[in-house]
Amino acid sequence: HHRRFINHMHRTSNKNKCSQFQFVSIFPNATAIDRLYPQPYQNHLATMTDDTQKETSAAESHDIALTPFTLIRYVLSIGMLIFSIIIVGALMFTGNTRVATETNPWVSLIVCILAIVWLTMIEGQQASLVGLPPVDPDLYKDSHPITYKNAALAFKGDNLDRYLMGRQFMVLLIVFVINQCSSPLDPKVDVLGLPDGVKFVFLDIGLAMIVFTCILGQLTTQVNASHMMIDYVNNYFAIFTLYTCFAVEFSGIMHSSYLIQNILSAASGKPIISNEPPKEGFTFAFFWGRVLMSLAILGFCLAVTLVALLNGQTSVAVKYPAIPPELAVVLLFVFMSIVGMLEGMQIAFFAVAKLPASERGTSFFGRKTCELLFKGNGQNLPGFMIGRQLTVVCSFFLVGSFTSLTIEPGTGENIFGVSDSAQSFLNWGFQGAVITTILASISWQLAASAYPIAFLNLPFTYILLVVALFLEWTGLCSGAWVLARIQKSVTGMQYDEVYIGTPEERMANNHGDKEMNIAQDVGHLTGGGFGGYLAGSHDALDGPIQSKDAIDEAA
DSSP: OHHHHHHHHHHHHHHHHHHHHHHHHHSOSHHHHHHHSOHHHHHHHHHHHHHHHHHHHHHHHTOOOOOHHHHHHHHHHHHHHHHHHHHHHHHHTTTOBHHHHHSOHHHHHHHHHHHHHHHHHHHHHHHHHHHSTTSOGGGTTTTOHHHHHHHHHHTSTTHHHHHHHHHHHHHHHHHHHHHHHHSBSOTTSOSTTOOHHHHIIIIISOHHHHHHIIIIIIIHHHHHHTTOHHHHTOSHHHHHHHHHHHHHHHHTTTTHHHHHHHHHHHHHTOOOOOSSOOOOHHHHHHHHHHHHHHHHHHHHHHHHHHHHHHTTOBHHHHHOTTSOHHHHHHHHHHHHHHHHHHHHHHHHHHHHTTSOGGGSOOSHHHHHHHHHHTOTTTTHHHHHHHHHHHHHHHHHHHHHHHHOBOOOTTSSOOGGGOOHHHHHHHHTTTHHHHHHHIIIIIHHHHHHHHOHHHHHHOHHHHHHHHHHHHHHHHTTTTHHHHHHHHHHHHHTOOOHHHHHOOHHHHHHTTOOOOOOOGGGGTTOSGGGSSOOSOTTOOOGGGSSOOOHHHHHHHO
């Protein structure tokens, strides 16, 4: 950051010299300026010039090196996105998705669009709220009052943990809704006359859903929100989403995660740092009462899913009839373990990024992982985040097939003898969202926050890192940077440094960021943000940037 700041100041200084020279050559003395323009106008003009220079400088610091390979990936990714949208839309209008069958294709299309739109806010808001805690809120209090309100609510006490807990379930729930809107019930139904192999890859496996969910619903908004945190949540849609996540957490559905949190803290001997006093009396009883309720809900969801899988009464038996029931159970836990590993790796990687290089890996695979992850200018860290996103979303959709039931209500086969209305609800597979959120997401993140080095030392961590980086290299989601640039232009969002300066500038102006250390991550989900860097700084999340040496030479 210091080297980048010095180079940035050098470029800005040269630009300012050029601007000064041109201005003086037109108006050779102050008297001439005063005669032409009154002082208030001169001040206004100077402010406008400073703001324009700030915006230009910020934009240049985030510029992407456009190589032929990068451009090809952009074009192919956008083409893949367009094809995916067309094929999924056509599938909906065959009436071959659950939502289209139970209602009509237009409802399926509208619900899917609304789900994607909400997912963009949920993902973008996380990037903002995880990245802003170190920043002095007084810096954006007046310019962005709604962002300040978001921050005041989210950063009060342990509310950020509550938000992230509720948000995690919201992501799973929305992805499962998208799955029900756009996943085929019968793989044999014709769609646009496409060959069976294309339908199998794009619809049955779900590549089309994965591509448009990742690009439209997640990566585009994350790319922008990670560098425009202040602008992104300066709206009431963000406030509504924040309160919704709070409500989900308050419901207690996810509270069994807090039991896991306390067990891991006790086992690791690392205390959980809280911003609130210990729970007592009614608050204590209400909290642990919801933990027991959550355990009961989790147990019921697991029982329903396992019994249905063993009886061949889930969507996986229809889509992949060659998979026997016993193998289906094994695959369910394999996919959830992959999700869990990737969620935990995300936490562990951002945690060890705060450590000296000598302390990051203590085994052969730990050192190999760190060498690959922090190679060069560190662009493999965000590269992993993109490949991870593809893998996790793919696993979410597959888990959705394993947990969606195909039992016809009223036939006497209702699972555990539940009512027909309850069976209809279970058929949607939302119990899979509960199982996946607790057992395949939050639990692993909490484990990684307590044992980040242990996660790094696992051989599976290195293997999954290589897989994630390969998926990012393929460029399947490269179109997200194109759409992110379009979104920025349309909405008028600005980079954070335009409003609050860079970390170095804030420190120079006596508004330095709060210190955040690895001990504060134990038992918390805050390390799971898309960022892991400072607001107003530049890093490889901008996309396939040049090497550090190339950047320095260009400076």
